[in-house]
Amino acid sequence: MTTDATNTPSALPGIRVVEFGPYVALPLTGRILGSLGAEVIKVETNKVLDEMAFIPAWSRGAGQPEYQRAKRRVTLDVRTEAGRDLMLELVRISDVFMTNFRRNVLDRWGIDFPAIRRQRPDAIIMWQTGLGGHGPYYTYKSFGILVQHLSGVSLMTGLPDDPPGVVNTSYSDYHTGVFQPAGIIAALMRRRLTGKTASLESSIFKSGVATGGPALLDYQVNGRGPQRRGNRDPWAAPHGVYACAGHDRYIAIAVADDAQWQRFRQAMGNPAWAASPEFETRLGRRRNEDALNSAIADWTKDQDSNLLMSLLQSNGVPAGIVAQGEDLHDSKHLQSRSFYQETRYWEAQRGVKATEWAEGESVSWSIPARMSETPISFGKYRNIGDDNLYVFGELLGMPRGEIEQLEAAGVIY
């Protein structure tokens, strides 16, 4: 609890959020709001576990401790009548309802948006969809890593003859997860100022396209398709990655202008080749980039990438190792900023109630924004159903006996 000192003010006190849905983006939104001080109540059930808990890396403690922390976790089977009623009771005492279930599923369960609004007329609703909540792709399925193809980014990545370039992650789930808290906080301010509420619909698809960059305009104005430049920059050179000593070790070097080029030459010890007039100007270096790159690669190939980064940066040349796990884990820089923190986690097991899962130790990142007055908390990581008594008992005022009855009936489960 060291990072959750109780006397420290938080940015969003008194705001209560119901989070209802699995995967990456929605839980990430809840975690951010929770770390900012909102009381986030995550509604889930042991009967249908989040698939994300079973991805190999995650069962070792990645992801779940990051996305599911800083929130209250209750179990509720909303497919039962009593479960639905309790869900609506939670909505009644909350400012925000956010979900990523499809419209027809919410309808079937009786927790559709009109029902939410009847229960809490000023509820702010965040509806996160995959490809869109209405429209031609409404029923279509997608998942994270493939959305970088759909959103146009893979054909901007790599070189023209390469297959579409891919990063091995759930791409725009993250964009969506961080756009949503911005929308929700703004909607809370707007509600306070105008008395009006708002329903916002986001999509993983739209969030990916929103970050397509100037290429979106270039096509419209110049009719040009995506430019695949690998690591090169249209305006500056050298700009690329260069192999260093060791397995799969690279350094990125990005020389923006002629002054940096002079500093780079100096850092290299003024080799004769770098004095060549063809490399003197930015334009010249761009024109002779192949020769430039092979000369630099020759210089870097036997060097330690970390030492090289220090050397170049201390000479005022933008450069960075292509960081691997060990670099990030052991980074003094990140340690001094307490970026990674120790956490426990529970190893998900199918067919076994979450409270019976084995506990382990892990590390998780903290929210990458530091606020001086209202520090963003790392937050406590609670297990599925840990807060049933607090939420149903204290917040909704249910007697303990009734909670136990509903547990036995599989409603609170």
Add this chain to the structure above:
Amino acid sequence: MPRFDDYTGEHLIPPYRILDLTDRRAAFCGRLLADYGADVVKVEPPGGDPSRRLGPFPDDTPDAERSLDFMFYNTNKRSITLELESAEGRALFRRLVADADVVIESYNRHYLNALGIGYDDLRAQNPGLIVASVTPFGGSGEWADYQGDDLVVMAASGYMQITGEPDEPPVRQGNEHSHYPAAQYAAVGILAALYYRDFAGGGVGQHIDVSSQEALITYYTDAHPALLWRKLGQNVTRVGTNSTLVIPLGAYPCKDGWIAAGVITPREWDTLAEWIHEVTGNDEALNEAYRGGNQDRAEHIDIITALFLEFAENFTVQELFHEGQRRNLVFLPVNEVADLLADPQLAESGFWYDIDHQDAAVGALQYPLGIFHSEEVSARSRPAPTLGVDNTAVYGGELGLSADEMSRLRSNGVI
């Protein structure tokens, strides 16, 4: 609670005054806030933001008022010019800060301090001020003074380590992806700080420190290299376009482009196998050995990939996309910009905003501003500002400078 007399909630964010001192690496933060209603004033040096001189330009003709790069990152902002390196310029800046809610900046951490307009100086003058600093490595720690652009941040965050083909060097994502995560987190922090100050009884502003490196690390948590290293002593690396574990998973060529496909469950495989057999007549698709979960197919990756390619070449992207989805398979098109602009789903969900640049060389362009679709609120649709277009409104109208004073400041290179 603040008073916004004209704010009726048409846009999500009240018209808070935000002074935007960022370069293109962090400009998306102010854009996001401006798109949704904040009054973001970009404070540019008298020569203009350097990105105004970056292309692409219409017809590749350089023109500081027609940089598509600047246009993309600065929609809905206003622009004033101001030389912060002159004493008079700083005096004007302090007057602007007195009435501002937020300053966003992306300078090296010593720069504004050295000019006497760092966070502590500004806070002394306006205790309600929120200052957000977005830098490559954050404002503290041994890398705090290190420099980096998109490439360097993508490298140092480890994001590049898992981008590209396994037998090739790491490659960056071509949309300059590192410009977004830190800017998004800064926007969240700014809105939270405003909420605290004005609606939660906080009353005071604060400083927000965002590191682009850290923000990008959080954007590939599936891979979590630090944890894999800690637990297993392994380093993650690139897996390329197609997975070696899930088949098919990735992008595969078809008649007129690429189809992205992901088949994970046993049921999805059965559906696909029958479809492949239906199209190619190849009985191998129905081989019992391939049925089941991913692990059951991993050792047969070469033959299954061959089967899929033989099947896919009979279809166009759109045919595979819609028929695949009809069969409940995750098939998605690998889109280019042209496809996105024509996409019926994006059109239906109010995603593109039409912005008329009032300039024949640029025309009216579609911008991807509809991140949130809503019946109650909309984004704004004003083009990025021309250089200093709001000087008169801000210096004359708000600060009350006379025309003479303004022309003197102009000839002294202050504005």
